[in-house]
Amino acid sequence: MDLNLSTDQRSFLSTTTQFVEKTMSLADVRALADAHGTFDKAWWAEGAELGWTAFLVPEESGGGSVSGEGLLDLAMVAEQLGKTVSPAPLLPTNTVIAGLVNSTSGPDHSAELEALVAGESTGAWAVYEPGQQFNPSAPTTFARRSGEGYVLDGAKDRVEAAELTDLFLVTAMTDEGLTQFLVPSGTAGVSVIGSSSLDVVRHFGEVAFDGVELPASAVLGTAGQAAADIERQWQVALVLQTAETVGVLNKVFEFTVQWAFDRYTFGRPLASYQALKHRFADNKTWIEASAAISLAAARAVQSNSPDAPKLVSAAKSYVGSKAPEIVQDCIQMHGGIGVTWEHDLHMYLRRVTVNRALFGTPEEHRRRIAELLIAERESA
Amino acid sequence: MTASVVSEDLDTYRLRAREWLAANMPKQQVVEELVAEGDDDEQWLRARELQAILFKGGFAGICYPREYGGQGLAPEYQKVFTEESAGYEMPILLNVPTLSICAPVILDMGSEEQKLEYLPKVLSGEIVLVQFLSEPSGGSDLAGLITRAERDGDVFMLNGAKTWSTSAYAADYGLCLARTDSTVPKHRGLTMFLLKTDLPGITMRRITQVNGSTEFCEEFFDDVVVPASQVVGEVNNGWAVASRQLFWERTAVGGGSPYVSGSGNRNAAEGELDLIGVAEETGQLADVRVLELIGESYAMHEVQDNLIARVTAAITADQLPGPAASIIRLFHAETDQRDDDIGLAIAGGAAVTGKVGVRGPGEMGTRYLMRQGASLGGGSTEMSRNIISERVLGMPREYAADRDVPFNQVKRSR
Known part of the structure; x- marks a missing residue:
């Protein structure tokens, strides 16, 4: 998070924090986990009312941001929600919104956008395919032309909150090339089954498309021209993912430092042992580094910088690999309690491990x- | 740093800097041979000349106050000028320690007379400064130093030895920390002197490092007579001056100093790392493992740049305490080490035989020999970790057997 938030940003953040404390605190999240639950849609709609779905959307389309830099505001929310391992579908819904907003040609999707912004529906990017790593530019899911529209066949997995999603943004191949479709979950031929998830409250699912008939108006943008929207969606997803991980790291480090002050062995606090102090120093350094690169990536994507692809990948590769190491070390600092179900640490470890793995x-x-x-070198 | 009235916005300044650089500064030459820069007196004369050109053109000491020969501008201007100066021959030898460590100490802690006397000469390239801090008796425990200066009327008599002074042989003055009272605990009996390096009684010797560089020196002081007017700060309050010096050292080593003339590594043997070139030359551009290493190195540097900006801004705005500069210092060491490891891994056999020591894959072996340099120079990373845990996170201080003990009663190395 930016260390220099504006008054408006601070005030917005405090509203979000209060709402989270009241409605989806870590205790609530743990209760959900015990019941194998996730968010419910009425709760998500309340989050949307606070602005969690509006920041990437221009004002004329019913959106608006706090600072004028919507993605930075949204990353701030992601970071805050990371602190309580929230199940909120912030990333999937806003990734779909990013695609909708980025795409300026093709059929009108203002109704879908409006519903997502209002929190009446949730969205998810159906991009991963079974048996493949993240590879958005070569889907095997195929939509063949049929009359005025298309017939979609294929399967997607690792779709966040799939069972609760109203609108899938499906990356598919067509005869025109790479194409994205907006497919409501209730469409005939769409079936969703839940997958198991390492995260206790963030659920995933597989979505099968079996001869799904789609009108031409289901296309996002221009058929065959989806590459730019896909890159944008990917960047936004990565910005929100790394910001959330930074939120987790700050929280875990905060209570682990406190633990080091409170826990005594051999008559002295853990925080007095140099062997441990040095590891705390390393972790502090890496967390500041993670926050710095995560914010730099958010700024680059916000401003459509030509460096954005490299910066989001730098952020993801650094934060993605460092975060689980840091959380594991915090578990080590806690001792045996750190690997019990009872302690909160595993909730955080699960989240950063999931974030490490997804979207590359x-x-x-x-x-x-x-x-x-x-x-770049070859073109120079 | 005082931001004076700025008559020019950054974009205008950038254009003016660009035009001026093109008209006045020579283009950087590509050096094929790996000469350890700074070992050669001619390079120092060249650096002084280049600094003089910058001074004449109004681009020296961009963040130094105008009354001491600087430009009185905010760090953004310095950053813009540094960006524009890429590709030009710049006096980077003067950056560390003269411009980014020693002169800032004079600026922060010196008397008005000292500032007026020395800073304009520093900024015009007329004098070069060096640090006389570490001693052969120990590095990390700086305040435990044993070089002594005994007062005799208007002068001090200096005896002892210093080491690891970067390019002292090329310097005109050294900031020398010495013990002036050994009957009080160690921090309270120190004084900082601005010592002329050619005084009678000073003997200098160059240290040869494993990569062949001789940029560091050691000095021996035998009854050196130093005028009392050369005391920086107060007598017996030298620790305050040294602390400021260490702060600027951490900032400079981490890459966060606003006081430099251009950027770049002072040592050609530690030049820009071209990992893609090394991979290409060794036929590994299609190797997935090698691509991952190249990407990792790039990411580390992006992280480092952004970390420097974040921590520097946070310290300035009091969101992080001053000692957080050690975060930058620690990360710098980590990045440097990782680069050396990655370079060695990609270069493979070409790092250790064939064209060893020549730019390209053969450079990676010699770089690797100095791998620990970045975590030793400017205070070891163990000290950084102590500082971060104690003064940023507030954890208990390490036990010290010499705390509050008069220095002449403290046990020393055998």
Whole structure:
């Protein structure tokens, strides 16, 4: 998070924090976990009312931001929600919104956008395919032309909150090339089944498309021209994901430092042992580094900087790989209690591990950076 | 740093800097041979000349106050000028320690006479400064130093030895911390002197490092007579001056100093790392493992740049305490080490045999020999970790057997 928030941002953040404390505190999240539950849609609609779905949307389309830089405001929410391991579908819904807003050509989708902004519906990007790593530009899910419209066949998995999603944004191949479709979950031929999830409250699912008939108006943007929207969606997803992870890190570090002051062995606090102090110093350094690169990526995506692809990949590869290491070390600092179900640490470890894995692993993002650098060098 | 009235916005300043650089500064030459920069007296003469050109053109000491020969501008201007100066030959030898460590100490802690006397000469390239801090008796426990200065009327008599002074042989003055009272606990009996390096009784010797560099020196002081007017700050309050010096050192080593003339590593042997070039030369551009290492290095540097900006801004705005500068210092060491490891991994056999020590894959082996340099120079990373845990996180201080003990009763190395 930016250390220099404006008065408006602070006031907004405090409203969000109060709302979360009242309605979805860590205790609430733990209760949900015990009941194998996740968010409910009425709660999400309240979050939407606070602005959680509005920041990427221009004012003329019913949106608006706090600071004028909507993605930075949204990253701030993601960071805050990370502190309580929230199940909120902030990332999937806003990723779909980012695609809708980015796409300026093609059929009108203002009704879908309006419903998402109002919190009446939730969205999710159906992009991963079974048996494949993250590879949005080569889907096997295919939509063939049929009369004026398309017939969609294929399967997607690792779709966040799939069972509660109203609107899927499906990345598919057509004869025209890479194309995205907006597919309401109730459409005939769409079936959703839940998957297991390492995260206790963030659920995922598989979505099958079996001869799904879609009108031409289901296309987002222009058929065959989806690459730019996909890149944008990916960047927004990564910004929200790394911001959330930074929120987790700050929270976990805060209570682990406190633990080091409170816990005594051999008559002295853990915080007095140099062997541990040095690890706290490392972790503090890495958390500040994570916050710095996460914010830099958010700014680059917000301003459509040409460096945005490299910066989001730098952020994802750094934060994605460092965060689980930091949380594991905090578990070590806690001792045996750190690996019990009873302690909150595993909730956080689950979240950062899931975030490490999705939308490209750190290893994949390092490769992407190298490929971008080599391409730049060749074109120079 | 005082931000004076700015008559020019950043964009206008950038354009003016660009035009001026093109008209006045020579273009940087590509050096194929790996010369350890700073080992050669001619390079120092060149650096002084380049600094003089900057001074004449009004681009020296961009963030130094105008009354001491600087430009009195905010750090953004310095950053813009540094960006524009890429590709030009700049006096980067003067950055550390002269411009970014020693001169800021004179600015912060010196008397008005000292500031007026020395700062304009520093900014015009006329004098070069060095630090006389570490001693052969120990590095991390700086306040435990044993070089002594005994007062005799208007002068002090200096005896002892210093080491790890960067390019002292090229310097005109050194900031020398010495013990002036050994009957009080260690921090309270120190005094900082601005010592002329060619005084009678000073003997200098160069230290050869494992990569062949001889940029560091050690000095021996035998009955050196130092005028009392060369005391920086108060007598026996030298620790306050040294603390400021260490602050600027951490800031400079981490890359956050607003006082530099251009950017770049002072040592050609530690030049820009071209990992893609190394991968290409060794036929590994299609190797997934190598691509991951290249991407990792790039990401680390992006993280480092943004971390420096974040922590520097936070310290300025009091959102983080001053000692948080150690975060930058620690991360710098980590980035540097990781680069050396990655370079060695990608270069493979070409790092250790064939064209060893020549720019390209053969550079990676010699770089690797100095891998620990970044975590030793400017205070070891163990000290940084102590500082971060104690003074940023507020954890208990390490036990010290010399705390509150008169220095002449403290046990020393055998």
